[in-house]
Amino acid sequence: MSVTPQDAAATVMPSLDELRGVVAEILDADAADVTDDADFMADLEVDSLMALEVVVVLEKRFGVKFSESELRQVTSLRQAHQLLDRKIPAL
DSSP states (O other), rough: OOOGGGGGGGGGOOOOOHHHHHHHHHHHHOOOGOOOOOTTTTTTOOOOHHHHHHHHHHHHTOOOOOHHHHTOSSSHHHHHHHHHHHHOOOO
């Protein structure tokens, strides 16, 4: 499901497991391999282009925008979830 910026207010914060499924799909990886603290690049062997794709898809899917400094923080599932938690307003 694609979320447009107009729908961003209706975006619901995903659970860690829901986000795991999204990231696993983007990386074409088994969800079991995408552990909470697995480093995308070091542990999952994701190159910088795929890491950027993860961020772009998360921005589009959840209707948020990450700053350049925030992009560097998205190195694991837990960090991505924490960043989204700060970006998505509570309903």
